[in-house]
Amino acid sequence: MSVLVVILGFLVGTALVAAVGRDPANMYRAIIQVVSGFDLTRGTWNARYIGEWLVASTPLVLCGLSMAFAARAGLFNIGAEGQYIVGLTVAQFVAFYGPPVPILHWVLAVLLGMLAAAAWGGLVGFLKARYAVSEVVATIMMNYIALYLSRYLTMLIPGTNTYKTPSFPATVRLGNAWLEGLTNRSRLNTGFYLMLASVLFFWFLMEKTRTGFALRATGFNKDAARCSGIDVTRSTVLSMAISGAFAGLAGCAVCLGSFGYGRVLAGLDNYGFNGIAVALVGNSSAPGTFLAGLLFGMLQSAQPLMQSRQIPKEVTYIISGLVVVFISLRSGFGLILEARAKQLARKGKPRDE
Amino acid sequence: MSSALNLLPSILMMVSPILIAALGGMISERSGVVNIALEGLMGFGAFAAAAANVLLEERLPGASIWIALALATALGALVSLIHAFASISLSADQVVSGTGINLLANGVTIFLCQVIFKQERTRSFRQGMRAGPGGIYPTAWIALALLVAVWYLLYKRPAGLRLRACGENPQAAASAGIDVRRMRYWAVLASGAFAGLAGGCLVLTQTIEYKENMINGAGFIALAAVAFGRWIPKGVAGASCLFGAAVAFAIYVVNIEALRALPPEFFSILPYAITLVTLVAFSGKDYAPRAAGQSYEKGAS
Numbered sequence: 001m002s003v004l005v006v007i008l009g010f011l012v013g014t015a016l017v018a019a020v021g022r023d024p025a026n027m028y029r030a031i032i033q034v035v036s037g038f039d040l041t042r043g044t045w046n047a048r049y050i051g052e053w054l055v056a057s058t059p060l061v062l063c064g065l066s067m068a069f070a071a072r073a074g075l076f077n078i079g080a081e082g083q084y085i086v087g088l089t090v091a092q093f094v095a096f097y098g099p100p101v102p103i104l105h106w107v108l109a110v111l112l113g114m115l116a117a118a119a120w121g122g123l124v125g126f127l128k129a130r131y132a133v134s135e136v137v138a139t140i141m142m143n144y145i146a147l148y149l150s151r152y153l154t155m156l157i158p159g160t161n162t163y164k165t166p167s168f169p170a171t172v173r174l175g176n177a178w179l180e181g182l183t184n185r186s187r188l189n190t191g192f193y194l195m196l197a198s199v200l201f202f203w204f205l206m207e208k209t210r211t212g213f214a215l216r217a218t219g220f221n222k223d224a225a226r227c228s229g230i231d232v233t234r235s236t237v238l239s240m241a242i243s244g245a246f247a248g249l250a251g252c253a254v255c256l257g258s259f260g261y262g263r264v265l266a267g268l269d270n271y272g273f274n275g276i277a278v279a280l281v282g283n284s285s286a287p288g289t290f291l292a293g294l295l296f297g298m299l300q301s302a303q304p305l306m307q308s309r310q311i312p313k314e315v316t317y318i319i320s321g322l323v324v325v326f327i328s329l330r331s332g333f334g335l336i337l338e339a340r341a342k343q344l345a346r347k348g349k350p351r352d353e
Numbered sequence: 354m355s356s357a358l359n360l361l362p363s364i365l366m367m368v369s370p371i372l373i374a375a376l377g378g379m380i381s382e383r384s385g386v387v388n389i390a391l392e393g394l395m396g397f398g399a400f401a402a403a404a405a406n407v408l409l410e411e412r413l414p415g416a417s418i419w420i421a422l423a424l425a426t427a428l429g430a431l432v433s434l435i436h437a438f439a440s441i442s443l444s445a446d447q448v449v450s451g452t453g454i455n456l457l458a459n460g461v462t463i464f465l466c467q468v469i470f471k472q473e474r475t476r477s478f479r480q481g482m483r484a485g486p487g488g489i490y491p492t493a494w495i496a497l498a499l500l501v502a503v504w505y506l507l508y509k510r511p512a513g514l515r516l517r518a519c520g521e522n523p524q525a526a527a528s529a530g531i532d533v534r535r536m537r538y539w540a541v542l543a544s545g546a547f548a549g550l551a552g553g554c555l556v557l558t559q560t561i562e563y564k565e566n567m568i569n570g571a572g573f574i575a576l577a578a579v580a581f582g583r584w585i586p587k588g589v590a591g592a593s594c595l596f597g598a599a600v601a602f603a604i605y606v607v608n609i610e611a612l613r614a615l616p617p618e619f620f621s622i623l624p625y626a627i628t629l630v631t632l633v634a635f636s637g638k639d640y641a642p643r644a645a646g647q648s649y650e651k652g653a654s
Contacts, residue, residue, distance in 0.1 A: 020468045076448050078389075127629075131636035134646075136389065136448055137580055138632065140573050141625040152618040267566045276452050312467035317460025324453035325435060332443020339444075339650060 002281045002288070005330060006295065009323040013315050022311050030305035034298050049301070051179070051186025055258060057297025058195045059084070062250035063275025064293045065202050066121075066243045068284035070135075072206060073239035074219035079124060079139025080247040081272025082146035085265065086120045087113035087248025088255040089150040092165065092262035095172040095255075096157055105171040106256060110194070113252040114245040120146065121244020125237035135240070143272070147265060154264050165262035174257040191253030198246060203286035205242075215239050247272060274300075277320045280327045296320060360605055362488035368597030369492035370395070370555040374575035375582070375589050376496075376503050377547025382579060383507065384540030385520040385533075385644040389451035390436055391548045392572025393458030397432050398425035398552025400462035403475040403563035410478055418482050422553045429549015430542050432457075437541035441534050444648035463565055474564035482557040492554040499547070504586040516540055520642035523649040533649050548572065574600070577628035583640040596624035 014024040029040050037049045063080045070077035094109035124142060127133040159166040174189040206212040217225040218235040226232050250271055278296050282288030303313035374391050381388040402425040409417035432454060439450035463473055470476050484490050507513035516536055518526035523533045556563050574596050582588030603620035606612050
């Protein structure tokens with residue numbers, strides 16, 4: 001069903017491009033170039049495009065996992081954006097103040113970044129479980145607190161101007177010579193492996209462990225879960241914390257993988273909000289979120305290519321937005337059909353339709 | 354102190370759009386529909402206002418501002434129909450459709466900029482809204498008028514009572530003969546119109562063009578003001594003034610000697626931190642409309 005929604009989104013996007021007098025085929029040429037590396041107009045092949053596609057997809061998959069993990073436990077985590085920023089900010093600090101030892105340095109940066117983001121998310125889970133504070137409102141507040149806190153703290157790093165820090169030491173970079181070589185010097189880095197590991201971890205924890213079962217049970221019916229001896233408070237805090245860790249890892253991957261320096265964020269990077277779309281399309285499952293992340297990463301990395309072919313790159317944002325709107329409409333139609341079926345069943349005169 | 358007083362027009366300039374959007378959010382939530390799309394709807398409004406003003410200011414000097422605001426209001430209401438249809442007619446998750454609008458806002462508005470103006474922003478307009486006596490923009494008076502109107506409508510008219518009933522207990526409201534869905538449609542449309550107008554006010558007083566990320570959280574601040582203001586006009590007005598002042602301080606803090614020691618980020622964080630702390634402190638007390646966020650099914654028990 002998600003496939004249908006995505007196709008519908010693309011159809012409207014295509015119609016829009018055609019309606020403003022541009023050639024929609026150029027949009028698809030850009031997309032094909034991103035996915036396969038082939039430039040159909042010039043007939044050349046460059047593997048770097050594929051690498052950049054996977055680079056763009058990495059934070060989207062991770063933020064999608066963040067949203068999906070919370071969703072499975074019945075929580076709406078709009079806060080991936082803030083958790084991403086917290087992970088990114090802590091990683092930046094470890095980059096400058098951590099021990100410049102190969103491997104240990106970036107491992108430490110990633111671990112601490114994830115830990116801080118987990119705490120940031122877990123706090124919202126705690127407020128939700130203990131004080132019944134809506135996680136939607138709380139995470140929106142936490143997003144902007146994270147943004148401005150990150151700006152303030154990053155500017156404390158010596159040598160930082162109003163938009164960037166000095167360059168990171170090489171020991172903290174996630175660069176991976178083998179992946180770079182494979183993709184003609186793209187920015188593809190170890191963060192990609194960390195993302196793949198996260199997808200597996202998500203699947204295993206959610207589907208194969210007792211903890212995952214407790215989380216899903218909490219998501220299905222909180223009261224039933226409580227009655228069957230599941231600690232709902234623990235489930236809520238844990239799901240928000242793990243959700244935060246995924247988003248934090250996305251922040252680390254972007255900051256240590258794609259950028260060679262720390263950034264004083266001027267606004268939200270929007271990976272977190274796009275992660276919501278990713279998780280919705282992926283139906284909050286690990287493999288679905290992975291594929292949806294690749295899809296949205298494809299749209300994102302096709303933007304410059306579209307722009308150079310006179311296609312307004314914003315059509316990609318429109319497609320992602322439409323997909324979310326369509327999904328909300330679809331779930332609405334589903335609910336109505338369900339309710340109607342129930343009503344008919346109650347009346348005791350089933351009708352074939 | 355005098356420098357803080359000099360800031361008053363700037364503060365009112367920041368407060369007005371936040372207050373207008375927050376009033377819209379309050380109407381919607383009091384009817385039972387959470388509208389987290391305020392941010393995106395403000396973006397649509399700001400784009401409509403900026404584009405209309407750029408295109409009309411030479412032909413209709415003076416009037417273009419008001420046409421721009423009217424168009425902003427209309428576009429906000431139009432886009433909010435998506436949210437209303439999904440969350441009321443289809444009983445879909447209110448947060449998902451709101452998120453969809455927020456995601457759409459940047460895409461659609463900048464896409465249209467590229468089509469109309471061949472660049473990633475609107476062309477800058479020569480003349481925004483002119484400030485009135487005391488350097489105070491008319492948006493402040495618009496906001497004040499709307500505040501009084503909303504209070505009167507919600508608390509002094511039968512329609513307001515019905516609207517609030519839909520947000521507290523839709524089943525009871527329905528049994529008293531109120532068409533809950535229609536009421537909620539009106540409320541969401543009003544919130545869209547208010548948010549669109551707020552976006553228009555913001556762009557015509559605070560900048561000279563519409564560009565990506567221009568709203569930059571003002572809609573979410575308005576959402577915070579609704580919660581911090583405990584869903585009543587008086588409270589929402591107070592919260593909006595406080596948060597608007599914080600936004601103004603974040604920009605002008607370097608000019609105020611007494612506050613220069615504080616980083617501007619301190620004031621930027623203030624609205625969000627205050628709201629979060631208040632939500633925790635007020636937890637367990639029933640300030641929020643009881644049925645906000647829940648869809649209403651006809652005939653469901």
